[in-house]
Amino acid sequence: MERISVVGTSGSGKTTISGKIAGILRVPHIELDSLNWEADWRPVPKDIFRSRVREAINADRWVVDGNYSKDARDLIWERADTIVWLNYSLPVIIYRIVRRTFRRLVFGEECCNGNRENLSKTFSRDSIILWALQTYKRRRAEYPPLLVALERRGAQTIKLHSPKEADRWLAQLTSVISSPGHGEE
Numbered sequence: 001m002e003r004i005s006v007v008g009t010s011g012s013g014k015t016t017i018s019g020k021i022a023g024i025l026r027v028p029h030i031e032l033d034s035l036n037w038e039a040d041w042r043p044v045p046k047d048i049f050r051s052r053v054r055e056a057i058n059a060d061r062w063v064v065d066g067n068y069s070k071d072a073r074d075l076i077w078e079r080a081d082t083i084v085w086l087n088y089s090l091p092v093i094i095y096r097i098v099r100r101t102f103r104r105l106v107f108g109e110e111c112c113n114g115n116r117e118n119l120s121k122t123f124s125r126d127s128i129i130l131w132a133l134q135t136y137k138r139r140r141a142e143y144p145p146l147l148v149a150l151e152r153r154g155a156q157t158i159k160l161h162s163p164k165e166a167d168r169w170l171a172q173l174t175s176v177i178s179s180p181g182h183g184e185e
Contacts, residue, residue, distance in 0.1 A: 001025065001082045001156070004063045008086030009139050010132040011097025017086065017166055018065035024174050025063070030056045032066030034112040041115050046071055067139070077146075082156045085143055086166065090136055096163075097132050 004025075006018045015031055022029035035052040036043055044052070053072045057064065057079055064076050077083070088096075103109060104117045111117060121127065147157040160166040 002027075002061045003057070003080045004082040004084060005076050005080040006063065006065045006084045006086065007067050007139075007143065008088065009093050009136050010128055011093050011100060012086035012088050013096060013163065013166070014065040014086060017084070017170070018063045020170055021084070021173070022063040024170070024177055025061070027061040027063055028056075028059060030062055030064045031112065032064060032068050032072060036068065036071075037112050037115055039114050041121075050075065069142070077150060077155075080150075080155060082158065083147060083150055084158045084160065085147065087140065087143070087159050087161055088163070089161075092162065093132055093136060094129070097129055101129060 004018075004021060006014045006021070008014050015033075018031070019029050032053070035056065036049050038044055043049070049068075049071055053068075053075050056062070057076060064080075067073070101117055101122055104111065105119065105122065108116055117128070122129065147159075151157055158169065160169055
């Protein structure tokens with residue numbers, strides 16, 4: 001596991017688990033949202049975004065979080081040796097994204113590049129909650145054949161079906177990394 005892409009529906013916890021994986025493996029953590037969104041929720045032009053992604057994944061080791069299927073997946077998955085799919089149930093996703101949105105609204109937490117969620121956006125067509133609902137089924141249908149193709153080319157795929165399963169996997173990863181003799185030639 002040198003180059004890891006973490007994917008899943010919005011609100012599944014991609015950024016959180018990616019940060020944990022990066023910490024365990026001591027590799028850079030790349031947040032695609034931070035490469036895409038400028039201040040005031042302005043997306044950068046696609047060519048600039050792709051250039052930023054290319055530069056970020058040029059390193060030998062990294063963990064990337066985010067989907068960006070049309071704009072960056074080809075670049076990332078071409079180099080990734082491991083894909084971690086947070087394939088949680090819809091109730092789990094909705095609970096997590098509503099809880100996160102509420103927390104961000106109440107405490108004014110920054111999302112990326114100074115951006116913050118606000119009530120008007122939360123209850124608009126641009127709502128992250130609505131986005132999660134709209135993309136959930138699509139992601140669940142889209143990923144299995146893509147992951148099979150990646151496995152055929154030798155990439156490892158890890159499918160996690162619940163936060164508890166993800167926690168167990170992280171604990172196992174930590175155990176393997178911290179075991180005596182790991183990383184020795």
